[in-house]
Amino acid sequence: MSIRVENIDKRFGAFTALDDVTLDFRTGELTALLGPSGCGKTTLLRIIAGLETADSGRILISGEETSDKPVRERQVGFVFQHYALFRHMSVFENVAFGLRVKPRRERPAEAEIRRRVMELLDLVQLAWLADRMPAQLSGGQRQRIALARALAVEPQVLLLDEPFGALDAKVRKELRGWLRQLHETLHITSIFVTHDQEEALELADRVVVMNRGRIEQAGPPQAVYENPANAFVHGFLGASNILRGTIRDGLFHAEGASLPARNIHESNGEAVAYLRPHELDMSRRPDPAGIPAEIRRILAFGALARIELVTLAGRVPLEVELPQRDLAGLALAPGDSVHLVPQGVNLFPSAEAGALPRPVLAKAG
Amino acid sequence: MAGATSALSASQHFESRSATRDHGLVRALLLILGLGFFALFLVLPLVVVFAEALRKGWDTYWAALVEPDALSAIRLTLLAAAIAVPLNLVFGVSAAWAIAKYRFRGKALLTTLIDLPFSVSPVIAGLIYVLVFGAQGWFGPLLDGYDIRIIFAVPGIVLATIFVTFPFIARELIPLMEAQGSEEEEAALVLGASGWQTFWRVTLPNIKWGLLYGVILCNARAMGEFGAVSVVSGHIRGLTNTMPLHVEILYNEYQFAAAFAVASLLALLALFTLALKSVIEWRASPKSEPEARPKEPLP
Amino acid sequence: MMANAASRSVLPGFGLTLGFTILYLSLIVLIPLAAVFVKTATLSPEQIWAQISAPRAVASYRLTFGTALLAAMVNAVFGLILAWILVRYSFPGKRLVDALVDLPFALPTAVAGIALAAIYAKNGWIGQFLEPLGIRIAFTPAGILVALIFIGLPFVVRTVQPVLQDLDAEFEEAAASLGATRWQSVTRVVLPAILPALTTGFALAFARAVGEYGSVIFIAGNMPLVSEITPLIIITKLEQYDYAGATAIAAVMLLISFALLLVINLLQAWSARRGRRDA
Numbered sequence: 001m002s003i004r005v006e007n008i009d010k011r012f013g014a015f016t017a018l019d020d021v022t023l024d025f026r027t028g029e030l031t032a033l034l035g036p037s038g039c040g041k042t043t044l045l046r047i048i049a050g051l052e053t054a055d056s057g058r059i060l061i062s063g064e065e066t067s068d069k070p071v072r073e074r075q076v077g078f079v080f081q082h083y084a085l086f087r088h089m090s091v092f093e094n095v096a097f098g099l100r101v102k103p104r105r106e107r108p109a110e111a112e113i114r115r116r117v118m119e120l121l122d123l124v125q126l127a128w129l130a131d132r133m134p135a136q137l138s139g140g141q142r143q144r145i146a147l148a149r150a151l152a153v154e155p156q157v158l159l160l161d162e163p164f165g166a167l168d169a170k171v172r173k174e175l176r177g178w179l180r181q182l183h184e185t186l187h188i189t190s191i192f193v194t195h196d197q198e199e200a201l202e203l204a205d206r207v208v209v210m211n212r213g214r215i216e217q218a219g220p221p222q223a224v225y226e227n228p229a230n231a232f233v234h235g236f237l238g239a240s241n242i243l244r245g246t247i248r249d250g251l252f253h254a255e256g257a258s259l260p261a262r263n264i265h266e267s268n269g270e271a272v273a274y275l276r277p278h279e280l281d282m283s284r285r286p287d288p289a290g291i292p293a294e295i296r297r298i299l300a301f302g303a304l305a306r307i308e309l310v311t312l313a314g315r316v317p318l319e320v321e322l323p324q325r326d327l328a329g330l331a332l333a334p335g336d337s338v339h340l341v342p343q344g345v346n347l348f349p350s351a352e353a354g355a356l357p358r359p360v361l362a363k364a365g
Numbered sequence: 366m367a368g369a370t371s372a373l374s375a376s377q378h379f380e381s382r383s384a385t386r387d388h389g390l391v392r393a394l395l396l397i398l399g400l401g402f403f404a405l406f407l408v409l410p411l412v413v414v415f416a417e418a419l420r421k422g423w424d425t426y427w428a429a430l431v432e433p434d435a436l437s438a439i440r441l442t443l444l445a446a447a448i449a450v451p452l453n454l455v456f457g458v459s460a461a462w463a464i465a466k467y468r469f470r471g472k473a474l475l476t477t478l479i480d481l482p483f484s485v486s487p488v489i490a491g492l493i494y495v496l497v498f499g500a501q502g503w504f505g506p507l508l509d510g511y512d513i514r515i516i517f518a519v520p521g522i523v524l525a526t527i528f529v530t531f532p533f534i535a536r537e538l539i540p541l542m543e544a545q546g547s548e549e550e551e552a553a554l555v556l557g558a559s560g561w562q563t564f565w566r567v568t569l570p571n572i573k574w575g576l577l578y579g580v581i582l583c584n585a586r587a588m589g590e591f592g593a594v595s596v597v598s599g600h601i602r603g604l605t606n607t608m609p610l611h612v613e614i615l616y617n618e619y620q621f622a623a624a625f626a627v628a629s630l631l632a633l634l635a636l637f638t639l640a641l642k643s644v645i646e647w648r649a650s651p652k653s654e655p656e657a658r659p660k661e662p663l664p
Numbered sequence: 665m666m667a668n669a670a671s672r673s674v675l676p677g678f679g680l681t682l683g684f685t686i687l688y689l690s691l692i693v694l695i696p697l698a699a700v701f702v703k704t705a706t707l708s709p710e711q712i713w714a715q716i717s718a719p720r721a722v723a724s725y726r727l728t729f730g731t732a733l734l735a736a737m738v739n740a741v742f743g744l745i746l747a748w749i750l751v752r753y754s755f756p757g758k759r760l761v762d763a764l765v766d767l768p769f770a771l772p773t774a775v776a777g778i779a780l781a782a783i784y785a786k787n788g789w790i791g792q793f794l795e796p797l798g799i800r801i802a803f804t805p806a807g808i809l810v811a812l813i814f815i816g817l818p819f820v821v822r823t824v825q826p827v828l829q830d831l832d833a834e835f836e837e838a839a840a841s842l843g844a845t846r847w848q849s850v851t852r853v854v855l856p857a858i859l860p861a862l863t864t865g866f867a868l869a870f871a872r873a874v875g876e877y878g879s880v881i882f883i884a885g886n887m888p889l890v891s892e893i894t895p896l897i898i899i900t901k902l903e904q905y906d907y908a909g910a911t912a913i914a915a916v917m918l919l920i921s922f923a924l925l926l927v928i929n930l931l932q933a934w935s936a937r938r939g940r941r942d943a
Contacts, residue, residue, distance in 0.1 A: 049555060050555075051551055051554075051555070070554075071551075071554045071555055072554050072555070072556075072557045072558065072559065073557075074555075076555060077555075078551075078552070078555040080548050080551070080552055082548060084548035084549045084551065084552040085549075085552075086549055086552070086553075086566075086567055086570075086571075087549075087571065088570040088571060089570075097553065097556055097558070097566070098556035098557055098558075101553070101556065101557055101558040101559070101562045101566070102557060149552075149556070150555075150556075152556070153556055153557055
C-alpha cells in the first residue's frame with residue numbers, strides 16, 4: 001500500500017510541528033523519518049496513523065483519502081515508543097486484543113484467534129512467553145510483542161515510533177537486523193521514526209531527513225549520505241568538521257589551504273566547508289591543498305583511530321579518522337605538525353551553517 | 366508510596382549509613398515523642414470507644430444495636446452511602462477522563478473547583494442545601510407545592526453526603542490517570558477498539574486499585590459524616606437519623622454505653638477502611654511504576 | 665511535542681465527560697454555594713456588619729482560628745516527628761502505626777468527639793488524673809484544641825512523609841563529606857527540602873480545623889463567648905430560623921476557606937517545584 005502525505009501543516013500553539021510537508025511512501029518500502037527531537041517526525045507519524053489531526057493537508061493510503069477516517073478504521077499497525085503494552089493483560093491477550101475487539105460478525109472464533117496469536121508469537125520468536133505479563137519481559141521482548149500485536153490486525157501499513165529508542169545499544173543492534181529481516185518477509189509498507197542516523201542509514205530503503213517541521217532531503221541512504229542537500233543534512237548524518245572560509249577563483253580558501261570543492265555553486269564569497277573525518281588524509285609533507293594542523297591527542301583503539309587536531313592558522317578543532325594500521329605507519333605523536341588533505345569538500349553558503357543542530361564534532365545520535 | 370515494604374527497606378538504608386544515622390539518644394527521644402503522641406491522640410480514643418461500648422457487657426451492647434431506632438439509623442446510613450458513592454464514582458471517572466486525557470483551557474480551575482467541598486466546613490455544606498431547598502429557600506416553596514420535601518428528609522441527607530464526599534474519587538483518579546498517560550488507550554484505538562471497549566478493557570483495569578481506594582475512602586466519609594447531615598436532617602428519630610446522628614442523640618441523653626456501641630460500629634468501619642487501604646497500597650505498589658501511588662493527604 | 669499529544673486527542677468522550685463533570689459540579693457544588701452569597705446580598709451592609717461583628721461571633725472567630733492555628737502548630741511538630749520516625753527508623757509495629765496514622769480520616773468525627781470527651785471529662789480516663797491538679801480540658805477551649813489536633817494530624821504526616829522518603833541519603837552524605845555536623849546537615853539540608861511540604865501540611869491541617877464541627881462540639885462545652893466555635897453559631901442561628909444571620913457568618917467563613925484554598929494551592933505548587941529541583 002502506498003501512502004501519500006500532501007501539504008500537511010500542524011501547529012501546537014505557537015510551535016510549528018509540521019510546515020507544508022508533502023511526501024510519498026512507496027508500496028513495500030521501509031522508510032526512515034530521521035531528524036533531531038522536535039523536528040516533527042513523530043507528529044507526522046501520528047498524523048498518518050490518525051492519532052493526531054493535521055491542521056490542513058491530506059493523507060492518502062492507496063490513493064484513498066483517509067483524513068476523516070477515525071483511527072480505528074484505518075488499519076494501520078502502530079508500534080509505540082514505549083510499546084504501550086496493556087500491562088494488565090498477558091502477552092497472549094495483548095496480541096489477541098485487536099482480534100477480540102472486532103465487531104461480532106468479523107471476530108474470528110476462539111480457536112482461530114488462538115492459532116493466529118501463536119503464529120504471530122512464533123514469527124517474533126517469543127511463543128514461549130505467551131502467558132507472561134508485560135512487566136516480566138525485557139525491553140527487547142516487549143518491543144517484539146508490541147510488533148506482534150500491531151501485526152495481528154493485518155495492517156496495510158506499519159508505523160513504528162522510535163522502535164529502538166528505549167533499548168540499550170546491544171539489543172538495539174540485534175533487533176535492527178531482526179526487523180530488517182522481518183520486513184523482507186512481510187513486505188508491509190513501513191515507516192519508522194528515529195533520531196539515530198546510523199539506524200536510519202542501515203535499516204531503511206529510503207531516508208527522509210526532517211528539521212523544524214520541514215523535509216530537508218529524501219532519498220536512498222547512500223545518496224543522502226554522499227550528497228547531502230544542505231549543511232543541516234551533512235551535519236546530521238555522520239560526523240563533520242567545519243571550516244569557514246572564502247571562495248575565490250574556483251577554490252575554497254581557509255586555514256592556510258586552498259581546497260578544490262565538490263560543489264562550488266557559489267560565486268566568490270564566504271562559505272562553509274563540511275569535511276568528513278574519514279575523508280581527510282594526513283601527510284607530513286606540505287601540500288597547497290593540505291590544511292596545516294597540529295596533533296593534540298590520539299585515540300588509538302578499535303578498528304578506527306581518532307586523532308584530534310587544531311589548525312595552525314586559526315586553532316580550529318578538527319577530527320580525523322583512519323584505520324588503525326595506517327596510523328601505525330605514520331608514527332605520529334601529539335605535538336606533531338601535519339597536513340590534512342581532504343578527499344572531498346562539501347561547501348554550503350555560510351548562512352546555512354547556523355541551522356546546525358549540535359556541536360560539529362559530536363556524532364549525531 | 367510509603368507502603369510498608371519500601372518504607373522498611375528505606376529506613377534500614379538510612380540507618381545503615383553513617384551520614385544519615387541519628388545519634389542513639391536522639392533516636393530514642395524522637396521515637397518516644399512520636400509514638401507517645403501517637404498513642405495518646407490516636408490509639409487511646411480508639412480503645413476508649415470499644416471499652417466504653419462494652420463497659421456494661423455484651424447484652425447491653427447488643428441491645429443498643431438491635432434497637433429499632435438504631436436499625437433504622439443503620440439503614441439510612443447505608444442508603445445514603447449507596448446513593449452517594451456510585452454517583453460520585455461516575456462523576457470521578459468522568460472528571461478524571463476529561464481532565465487527565467485532554468488539554469483544555471480552564472483545566473486547573475476545574476481541578477481546584479472539584480476540590481472545593483474539602484475546604485468548606487461541613488456545617489456550611491448543610492446550610493447551602495437549606496438555602497436552596499429549605500422552606501424559605503429558592504426551590505422550597507415550589508417543591509412544597511408538589512409535596513416534595515428535601516430538607517429534614519432523606520433527600521437532603523443524601524445531597525449533603527454527596528457534597529462532602531464529592532471530590533474523593535475524582536482526586537484519586539486524576540493524578541493516577543495523568544501519570545498513566547494515553548498511550549495504552551491510543552494503542553487500543555489503533556487496534557480497532559471502540560471508545561467503550563477501550564475504556565472497559567484498557568482504562569478501567571489500569572485504574573481499578575485507585576478507583577477502589579477512592580471508593581472506600583468516599584464510603585467511609587459518607588457513612589461517617591456528621592456536621593453537614595446534622596444541619597439538613599431535622600433529627601427525626603427512626604426517620605432522618607443516620608448512625609452518627611444517632612450516636613449524638615444517645616450521648617446527649619446520657620445513654621453512654623448505647624452511644625459508644627453504635628460508635629463502635631463506625632469505628633469498626635474505620636478500621637476496616639484503613640485495613641483495606643493498606644492492602645490496596647500494598648497491592649498497587651510492587652506492581653509497577655504508574656500505579657504506585659504516593660500517599661496523599663485525604664481530608 | 666509528545667507532551668502536547670493529548671491536546672487534540674483522538675480518544676473519544678471529551679464532550680460527554682467534560683459536560684457531565686461541569687453539570688454535576690454546578691448542580692451539587694457551585695450553585696448551592698452561590699446561594700450563600702446571593703442570600704447574604706439580600707441583607708443591607710449594616711445588617712451584614714451587625715451579624716458578623718456581634719461580640720459572640722467575634723469571640724467565636726478568635727476561638728476557632730486561634731485553636732486551629734495552635735493545633736496546626738502542634739501537628740506540624742509532632743507530625744514531622746512521626747513522619748521522620750516512619751521514614752528513617754525501623755521499629756516493631758511500624759506497619760500498624762503507618763496504617764493507623766490515617767485513623768482521623770476514616771473515623772467519623774462524632775465518634776472521635778465522644779471518645780475524646782470520655783477521655784478528658786473530669787471523671788474520664790485521663791481527666792480524672794488532671795482534675796486534682798486543677799487542669800480541665802473537656803468543656804474548655806483546651807478540649808477544642810485536643811479535638812483539632814486529632815483531626816489534623818494525618819495532614820502533616822502524609823504531606824511530609826513522601827517528600828522525606830524521596831529525599832536521597834546522598835544529600836546528607838554530601839553535607840557530611842563537606843564537614844557538616846549531623847545537626848547542620850539536618851537543619852540546613854533536610855529541613856529546607858521538606859519545608860514546602862511541611863508548610864502545606866500545616867495549612868491543610870489549619871484549614872480543616874477551622875471548619876471542623878463534629879469532633880469539637882462534644883468536648884467544647886459550647887459556652888457562648890468562651891467555647892463556642894463559629895460553625896456552631898451557624899447551626900444555632902439556623903435552629904432559631906435566623907437564616908440571614910447564619911448565612912452572613914457562613915459567607916465570612918467561606919471567603920476565608922477560599923483564601924486558604926488559594927494559599928494551599930500556591931504552597932503545593934511551591935512544593936512540587938521544589939520536589940522537581942531536588943530530583
